[in-house]
Amino acid sequence: MPDASLHQLRQVFGFEAFRGEQAAIVAHVTAGNDALVLMPTGGGKSLCYQLPALLREGCGIVVSPLIALMQDQVEALRLLGVRAAFLNSTLDGATAASIEQELLAGELDLLYVAPERLLTPRFLSLLDRARIALFAIDEAHCVSQWGHDFRREYRELTVLHERWPDVPRIALTATADPPTQVEIAERLQLEEARRFVSSFDRPNIRYAVVQKDNAIRQLRDFLAGHAGEAGIVYCLSRRKVEKTAAALVDLGIDALPYHAGLDAETRATHQRRFLREDGVVIVATIAFGMGIDKPDVRFVAHLDLPKSLEGYYQETGRAGRDGEPADAWMCQGLGDVVLLRQMIEQSDSGEERKRLERRKLDALVAYCETMRCRRQVLLSSFGEDYPRPCGNCDNCLEPAETWDATVAAQKALSCVYRSGQRFGAAHVIDVLRGSDNERIRQFGHDRLSTHGIGSELDARAWRSVFRQLVASGLLEVDAEGYGSLRLTDASREVLTGGRQVMLRKEAPRRSGRERPSRGKPPVADLDPADQPLFDALRELRANLAREQNVPAYVIFHDTTLRGIAARKPENADELAHVDGIGSTKLERYGDLVLETVANTTQA
Structure with missing residues (x-):
């Protein structure tokens, strides 16, 4: 089996080796065993169920809470040569019926479905007649009523184990503190499942917290270091989202608002632009983001306190999924604490829930005010001991004075x-x-x-x-x-x-657009001599993405383009050894890539 999984990893996904615990997880699930996987965003969770679905007989059923993002996930798989599809309310009856027939005929490797559809008697009956390779429950923290993205339907997913006891299940999340991990296992009847817990550390993300003074001005100064880059700005209220987006547009930034008060078509359009265009900044409430698969988000900024460290970790984790340097920046003040405490007390929640939310808010406030390494404090909330100061947060780079x-x-x-x-x-x-x-x-x-x-x-x-x-x-x-x-x-x-x-002691106000030095980046920069080729490859990728109406990162990630620019392959064999170039992409895009390399290096 290791040989088969490595072969598929190379041929389909274009990678020479597994990362972290991926190999152990793939082997465990492929052998028919249940698993609970806790792995940070960008750590390669999807591969942990996609690869076993290809190695096992039948179709992998992926339970995903976000309809809007299924299409991009499926398009990315199809470009890899994987027979993938989704079933949701965006499809007309004829298309949905065709996909159902493909499932019954054994012509699908992966099928993405929302929990609401999966739990309908009609869909459960459909699965009774299909050959199922595995069930993957993505964003598994949604099962926790104490969590930040609770979805009632997730509680009913125990039907998968009860109805198909011999089909392996893999539940995955990037965000679960120890109590939530226990609850996920209990609620999904995965107490006996092997638990794979990777480090929650995202070493490429730089964490910083500033005292709120003039939030829009402070955000402007922060964004000066991210000109032309994609990012997310979170605000607590819809009104503030609109105001902030308008202010950024006035500054010449391509910013779009996103919140639940916008009509569905506008939200879909803004999300599509963010996913498919370069350099778009989304200003949003927390209604935006879960499941976002865009790898080149270079920053996540909070203009208000989030509700918990768990939510903060998940929201900031949307930055730097490609492993390149990214910023998690927060601007907070006492007014935020007051407002969030009022929201807790005025909610209809029971006293037990309110006590938990108060504790979570207290932990978040302590994180904001700490003078310790922020990464140490953040990871400790997930039960992880980070042994030394990280050197990549504001407290490490510019230690605060005390008085x-x-x-x-x-x-x-x-x-x-x-x-x-x-x-x-x-x-x-x-x-x-x-x-x-x-x-x-x-x-x-x-x-x-x-x-x-x-x-x-x-x-x-x-x-x-x-x-x-x-x-x-x-x-x-x-x-x-x-x-x-x-x-x-x-x-x-x-x-x-x-x-x-x-x-x-608070740091003095920074004048103009002065920003602290980022110091040595945690990921090596591109050699300046390779920049022209990298830019040419990005242009090629953009053209291909427009022609195929897919996000650019679905064609190639920046890391793959950087690998091509560094290696300058002269033939298909050399190109095949660049990470991210599987057999299907080599066949589909190889000639165009090699032509771009030749033309640019000879110029």
């Missing part, structure tokens, strides 16, 4: 108390800085002993103090009291002088 903020903390806590614990940070800061405005006079806060005692710090510095006091549990947000701040049990020790408070 003794004990007196400032005492002033802040005292002002919160003396103003009645009924006001948010903005008002308390005005009192501390001695502001004279109508609201302060209305409540008589100009007569408080704390009025003006904090004039040594500007408003930005005070916002940082309050944000860190909340993060460290010395203040809490009264989510039911319009986001007012109140003391905690831990506050007393600070106020009485029994506890020192050390806080992060």
Whole structure:
């Protein structure tokens, strides 16, 4: 079997060797065994079920939650010579019937289907009459009611084991903390399945968090280092999505909004443009992204706090799937914490759910405020011990200075108390800085002993103090009291002088479009001498993609083009040894690629 799997890997997918645990997973599932696979985005999860489906008799049934992305996945497989299809509501009756006949006739290797369709009596009956190689349950974290993408239909997928006990099942996800892993196994009846857990580390992604000051300006400065590159900007509200997209367009950036309030046709058009065109930036709520297969997303930016570290990890994981350097950048402030706490408290969820969401938000806030290596903190939330500082996050590259903020903390806590614990940070800061405005006079806060005692710090510095006091549990947000701040049990020790408070010193504002140095990139850059050939190959790829109406990366990934540019193959045999060039692509595109190489290198 190893020889057969390696042969298929080379012939179909164009790779010389497996990565990580792929070989073990493929062998395990091909032998007819169940598996639960936890592997980071870009780690090669799809191959873990696609290859066994080719090696086993019958058709692999892939349960995928996103109809919109099935088409691109199937097109990519067809270009590899794999007999793949999808069944969803976008197909007319005649096309769907034809695909069903192909399934029954044994003419399909892989069939993608949404859980809603799979669970219908008609489709289950269809599967009874077909030869099934395996069931692959993609985005398996959707089964967890405590997760961030819960899909009720996933709970009913136990029918696969009950109805076809001899057909192997493989459940896959890139995002599951230890409790979610346990729940996936229980809900899908995979307790006895072998569990394959790869490192969750994405070493090519650089993590950075900045204090929110002027979010649009800060985003503009960040994007200056990503001109002409594809990326995703996440915002919490639809209104902010629209406003941010419009601001980016005004800056000359090809930006498109995406949220659930747009009509289905507009959403589909914007997603298609993002997937198929170079350099498009999508500004979206979290309604966008799950299952996105675009390899060359160079950044994911958050203009608001996400809801949990689990969600943040999945959202940032959409960057750099090709293994090339990418940025995960977040702009956050105390107002985000207040808003998310209010959303939790005002939801219809039960108290158990609310407690869990509060804990997840607290963990995320701690990540934002940490002075440790961010990668260490992030991976620890998935139960993974990262042994040393990563050297590829803002805290490693530009370690934050700390300062003794004990007196400032005492002033802040005292002002919160003396103003009645009924006001948010903005008002308390005005009192501390001695502001004279109508609201302060209305409540008589100009007569408080704390009025003006904090004039040594500007408003930005005070916002940082309050944000860190909340993060460290010395203040809490009264989510039911319009986001007012109140003391905690831990506050007393600070106020009485029994506890020192050390806080992060915020970095000064960067002028213009100054950005920190990226340092040495984790992936080797293209040799400048190879750039003309790489550009010519990208142009060839773009033309082919337009002719075939598919995303450019479906033809070739950038990594494959980079390999061609570096090797400069002179014949088909040499070209066949470039990763990503399988037999079908060699036959289909080989002559055009070799012609491009010859013409460019001789020019």
